[in-house]
Amino acid sequence: MGKGWTAKNACKYTLYEMAVQCVEADIDFIDRVYRERRGHLPVSLREDFCGSAAAAVEFVRRRPQNSAIGLDLDGDVLEWGNKTHRQPLGKDAARVKLLKKNVMEVTRPPVDVEMGMNFSYFIFKKREELKAYFKTAFRSLKPDGIFFLDAYGGSDAQVPQEEKHKKKGFTYIWEQHSYNPIGSDVENRIHFKFRDGTQLRDAFIYEWRLWSLKEISELLQEVGFKRVDIYWEGWDDDAEEGDGNFQIASDAESCPGWVAYVVAEK
Ligand SMILES: C[S@@+](CC[C@H](N)C(=O)[O-])C[C@H]1O[C@@H](n2cnc3c(N)ncnc32)[C@H](O)[C@@H]1O
Structure with missing residues (x-):
C-alpha cells in the first residue's frame, strides 16, 4: 500500500x-x-x-x-x-x-x-x-x-502555521490552527495529503492548553x-x-x- x-x-x-x-x-x-x-x-x-x-x-x-x-x-x-x-x-x-x-x-x-x-x-x-x-x-x-x-x-508553538512532512505515500500536515495568549489555549489539527491530490482534512483535532x-x-x-x-x-x-x-x-x-x-x- x-x-x-x-x-x-x-x-x-x-x-x-x-x-x-x-x-x-x-x-x-x-x-x-x-x-x-x-x-x-x-x-x-x-x-x-x-x-x-x-x-x-x-x-x-x-x-x-x-x-x-x-x-x-x-x-x-x-x-x-x-x-x-x-x-x-x-x-x-x-x-x-x-x-x-x-x-x-x-x-x-x-x-x-x-x-x-x-x-x-x-x-x-x-x-x-x-x-x-x-x-x-x-x-x-x-x-x-x-x-x-x-x-x-517554544516560541513557534504559539504561532498559527502549517508544517508539512513528506512520508511514504502521503504528506503529513501539522496545523497550529489557533493560540490564545490569555488562556494558553491552542487548537492543533492533523491533515493528510495524498499523491492523487486528495486530502483527509481534520483527521484529528486537538483542543489543548499549552502547559x-x-x-x-x-x-x-x-x-x-x-x-x-x-x-x-x-x-x-x-x-x-x-x-x-x-x-x-x-x-x-x-x-x-x-x-x-x-x-x-x-
Ligand atoms: C493524541 S491521541 C494519543 C494517541 C497515542 N497514545 C499517542 O501517543 O500518539 C489522544 C487519545 O486520548 C484519548 N482520550 C482523550 N481524553 C481521554 C480521557 N479522559 N481518558 C482516556 N482517553 C482519553 C482520545 O480518545 C485519543 O485516542
Whole structure:
C-alpha cells in the first residue's frame, strides 16, 4: 500500500502512527531511565490515552514477563489497535488489556510505569483537572513507580502555521490552527495529503492548553511525586535538528520548537 493511498482508502490510524508516533523510542527511553533509577527493567506498564495501544504492545513484546494495560475513551481506536497490534501477538495478547476507561480512573494492580505520550494530557485545561489526573497516576503506580510524560513548546508553538512532512505515500500536515495568549489555549489539527491530490482534512483535532514545563513539574510535586526531571534533547549541528538523545537538564537555550520528556518518581 502506501503509494496507492487516497483520502478515500487510507486508514487515518495507520497514517497517524506513521506520521506521529515512535513507540520504540518511547519504550527505549522508559527502559533506560527506569533501569538507571531502579537497577532493573520495568515489568508492568499503564499506557494512558493509548489510542491503538502501540506502546503497550511494544512494551509487552520486549520481555516475556512484561504486561500492560491501555486506557482510552474511544472504542473505535481501541478496536483497531486490538486487531492491528494486540491480536497479532498470539497467546501473548493475554498480557495486554485494553480498557475503555477514563484516565482519571485509578487502576489495579499498581504498575511500575505509567506513560502518557504525544501531549495527550494537554486536554486537561484547568489546573485542578490536571492535578486530579496526576493524582490518579500517583495512585496507580507501585510505591517505587515512575510516571513518564512528554511536552512540547517554544516560541513557534504559539504561532498559527502549517508544517508539512513528506512520508511514504502521503504528506503529513501539522496545523497550529489557533493560540490564545490569555488562556494558553491552542487548537492543533492533523491533515493528510495524498499523491492523487486528495486530502483527509481534520483527521484529528486537538483542543489543548499549552502547559509550561514549570507548571507541569510543580503540579506533579504537589500530588506527591518526590522527584521530577526534565529530559532535554541534544542538538545535531549537521542535521540541524534534535539528535534524539534526551538527558536531564535544568537550563536550556530558548529555541523556537522543542519536545521534552517529563519523568516523575514516586
Ligand atoms: C493524541 S491521541 C494519543 C494517541 C497515542 N497514545 C499517542 O501517543 O500518539 C489522544 C487519545 O486520548 C484519548 N482520550 C482523550 N481524553 C481521554 C480521557 N479522559 N481518558 C482516556 N482517553 C482519553 C482520545 O480518545 C485519543 O485516542
